[in-house]
Amino acid sequence: MRYLVCVKQTPDTAELPKVKPEEAASGQLSIHLVVNPWDEHALEAALQMSENFGGEASAITVGNEGAIEALRSALAMGCKSATLVENSDADAWGVATLLAAAVQKMGDVTVLLTGQMTVDGNSGTVPVAIARKLGWPLITGVARVVEASEEAVVVERVSGQARHTVRVKPPVVLSVIKEIGEPRYPTFMNIRKAARVEIPVWKAEDLGVEVPPPVVHMSDFRKPPVRDARVQLFDGTPEEAASALLDALIAEKVL
Amino acid sequence: MDFAYTTEHEMVRDMVRDFAAKEVRPVIADYDREHKFPHFLLERMAELGLLGICIPVRYGGAGMDYISLGIVSEALEWADASVRETIAVHVALNSLAVFQWGTEEQKQRLLKPLATGEKIGCFGLTEPAAGSDVAAMRTTARRDGDDYILNGEKMWITLADVADYMLVFAKTDPEKRHRGITAFMLERGMPGLTTGTIENKMGVWASNTGWIAMNNVRVPKTNRIGQEGEGFKVAMSSLDNARMTVAAGAAGTIRAVMELSLKYAQERVTFGKKIAEHQLVQQMIAKMAMNYDIATLLWQRSAWLKNQGIRNTRETSQAKWFATEAAWEAASDAVQIHGAYGYSGEYEVERYLRNAKGAVIYEGTTQIHQLMQAAYALGWRQDKPLRCELPAYDPDYWQSE
Numbered sequence: 001m002r003y004l005v006c007v008k009q010t011p012d013t014a015e016l017p018k019v020k021p022e023e024a025a026s027g028q029l030s031i032h033l034v035v036n037p038w039d040e041h042a043l044e045a046a047l048q049m050s051e052n053f054g055g056e057a058s059a060i061t062v063g064n065e066g067a068i069e070a071l072r073s074a075l076a077m078g079c080k081s082a083t084l085v086e087n088s089d090a091d092a093w094g095v096a097t098l099l100a101a102a103v104q105k106m107g108d109v110t111v112l113l114t115g116q117m118t119v120d121g122n123s124g125t126v127p128v129a130i131a132r133k134l135g136w137p138l139i140t141g142v143a144r145v146v147e148a149s150e151e152a153v154v155v156e157r158v159s160g161q162a163r164h165t166v167r168v169k170p171p172v173v174l175s176v177i178k179e180i181g182e183p184r185y186p187t188f189m190n191i192r193k194a195a196r197v198e199i200p201v202w203k204a205e206d207l208g209v210e211v212p213p214p215v216v217h218m219s220d221f222r223k224p225p226v227r228d229a230r231v232q233l234f235d236g237t238p239e240e241a242a243s244a245l246l247d248a249l250i251a252e253k254v255l
Numbered sequence: 256m257d258f259a260y261t262t263e264h265e266m267v268r269d270m271v272r273d274f275a276a277k278e279v280r281p282v283i284a285d286y287d288r289e290h291k292f293p294h295f296l297l298e299r300m301a302e303l304g305l306l307g308i309c310i311p312v313r314y315g316g317a318g319m320d321y322i323s324l325g326i327v328s329e330a331l332e333w334a335d336a337s338v339r340e341t342i343a344v345h346v347a348l349n350s351l352a353v354f355q356w357g358t359e360e361q362k363q364r365l366l367k368p369l370a371t372g373e374k375i376g377c378f379g380l381t382e383p384a385a386g387s388d389v390a391a392m393r394t395t396a397r398r399d400g401d402d403y404i405l406n407g408e409k410m411w412i413t414l415a416d417v418a419d420y421m422l423v424f425a426k427t428d429p430e431k432r433h434r435g436i437t438a439f440m441l442e443r444g445m446p447g448l449t450t451g452t453i454e455n456k457m458g459v460w461a462s463n464t465g466w467i468a469m470n471n472v473r474v475p476k477t478n479r480i481g482q483e484g485e486g487f488k489v490a491m492s493s494l495d496n497a498r499m500t501v502a503a504g505a506a507g508t509i510r511a512v513m514e515l516s517l518k519y520a521q522e523r524v525t526f527g528k529k530i531a532e533h534q535l536v537q538q539m540i541a542k543m544a545m546n547y548d549i550a551t552l553l554w555q556r557s558a559w560l561k562n563q564g565i566r567n568t569r570e571t572s573q574a575k576w577f578a579t580e581a582a583w584e585a586a587s588d589a590v591q592i593h594g595a596y597g598y599s600g601e602y603e604v605e606r607y608l609r610n611a612k613g614a615v616i617y618e619g620t621t622q623i624h625q626l627m628q629a630a631y632a633l634g635w636r637q638d639k640p641l642r643c644e645l646p647a648y649d650p651d652y653w654q655s656e
């Protein structure tokens with residue numbers, strides 16, 4: 001059984017505010033890039049599954065050469081192998097096309113896992129598109145994997161206030177949420193292995209697909225206007241402070 | 256020349272910084288305030304392999320290099336110096352001493368449980384009346400058949416009340432100064448061995464600092480580290496190893512207080528502008544940025560020399576002297592930038608300031624390093640080869656079972 005995790009290299013959330021609109025438009029980011037935090041939960045899920053139900057966890061990404069770093073992080077966490085699909089201009093549909101083709105080429109994937117969304121694109125459409133491309137069932141909002149075998153995959157998913165237990169016959173695409181578990185730290189043994197592993201690089205030609213032209217066009221990139229928030233503390237006894245607060249709220253026409 | 260980290264180093268850095276940010280920084284202020292030692296962190300660091308980071312896999316370690324040891328120190332002190340001190344003492348002062356000077360039997364028996372974190376180590380050199388002047392120590396070790404009988408007291412010992420294995424130094428020949436000192440590994444539980452904690456320290460409240468008292472402690476010969484009379488060299492070479500971690504840690508302090516200062520300076524407004532726009536504030540920030548880089552380059556050089564197996568006493572002393580003074584200055588400036596708020600326990604900068612003062616005292620005071628540097632420059636001091644040098648890092652040896 002192979003659990004294949006789709007990971008994307010994205011900006012470190014702490015550094016997101018530093019991204020300039022031009023960089024976002026061109027995709028040439030000058031900041032520290034990491035594994036998309038949501039995908040780290042998907043990696044954790046796959047590693048747990050391999051520990052609990054047998055099978056092997058692997059990682060795959062679509063990106064440029066630099067995205068190999070994200071794959072090394074996945075290997076350092078414990079994935080046994082990783083693959084880079086080289087491409088830097090596909091949109092979500094194009095990425096899904098490449099990933100689906102790679103999954104077909106591998107031929108032995110039982111469960112394909114993804115994070116809920118990415119911290120840069122935020123669309124959450126890739127898992128849906130891959131499932132569509134592969135014709136596999138898709139389960140979103142996966143919070144726990146109860147069972148996994150070639151015959152059946154049973155998961156708990158969260159939807160609003162509800163919790164469903166869903167059983168499907170694999171192969172299947174799972175998009176997981178944070179509740180699946182805190183991503184583990186890499187171990188030093190895996191770090192050493194990860195630094196050395198040869199990571200195969202596939203191109204669209206190798207997969208026998210053409211990357212569809214983007215269906216989504218970003219016409220403009222802007223930062224949201226900075227909000228000028230002000231904090232005011234009122235001193236004095238509770239009565240004085242409350243009265244000063246009331247005056248201020250009236251003056252600001254909040255009340 | 257190559258100033259870049261390898262992929263492995265980057266992954267180690269990301270991992271430990273992540274750990275420091277997620278599991279150490281959020282809780283350490285409370286432990287500090289309550290003067291409590293965070294025992295759970297020892298367990299976590301053991302699980303992650305940090306307690307044996309640069310010890311070969313065959314001896315239970317993680318098999319990484321000395322640069323990784325520095326990276327870990329920098330990342331942990333960014334959270335709090337107390338946690339980095341654990342690495343300095345347990346890994347560099349105790350475990351590496353066994354690795355460098357111990358027999359194969361000692362490496363199997365003592366180093367393995369240290370590297371896995373099953374046992375915790377400390378280092379007892381200082382005494383109530385002998386700090387910088389190591390040779391003035393009064394602890395004695397008298398030979399008795401196949402054992403030694405130790406008597407004396409060690410003071411200011413990090414992890415004294417926590418450690419299982421204590422590397423202590425005692426005079427086997429009290430007539431002699433340096434040449435009369437021998438190193439021994441004491442094990443908690445040996446009759447006559449007691450420890451206690453020192454209260455009322457200025458800083459590192461989340462660390463344990465204490466005393467070790469030896470009252471006719473019988474130590475088997477098999478626990479002697481190095482030869483009789485070789486203790487001073489064992490101690491100084493261990494300090495060479497640990498001072499690199501202190502320097503790297505100090506860089507972590509600078510990084511932490513600089514981050515806090517950058518944030519505050521861009522929020523606080525005086526005279527109609529953010530204080531970051533006042534040039535005198537900028538001067539303090541500029542100094543932090545520059546000193547972070549200098550401290551980093553200095554500890555990295557020291558670690559690189561260790562990897563190569565090149566003697567580095569001079570370079571390591573420079574790194575320790577510079578980095579700890581720079582961290583103390585940076586922490587003080589950070590408090591200054593925060594104004595009265597920096598002077599209060601509500602902001603973290605005062606904790607870094609209190610912690611930073613310790614590091615210009617332990618592992619050789621600033622003055623001792625200045626004397627050493629002058630002696631090197633004047634040509635009065637040359638390092639002679641040691642009987643047991645710290646082995647150069649060889650990934651194949653370190654990583655094979």
Ligand SMILES: Cc1cc2nc3c(=O)[nH]c(=O)nc-3n(C[C@H](O)[C@H](O)[C@H](O)COP(=O)(O)OP(=O)(O)OC[C@H]3O[C@@H](n4cnc5c(N)ncnc54)[C@H](O)[C@@H]3O)c2cc1C
Nearest residue numbers: 378379380381385386387411412413613616617618620622
């Ligand atoms: C938090 C903390 C943790 C510590 N942990 C450990 C530990 O784990 N193990 C351990 O063995 N020790 C430890 N120490 C002790 C530390 O190593 C000593 O405090 C240090 O070596 C200085 O010794 P001292 O305090 O006796 O000062 P002294 O040696 O008495 O020095 C007092 C002052 O005189 C100056 N001075 C001394 N000699 C000279 C000279 N020749 N020329 C110019 N100036 C001089 C010093 O620089 C200093 O300013 C720790 C100390 C602290 C504060």
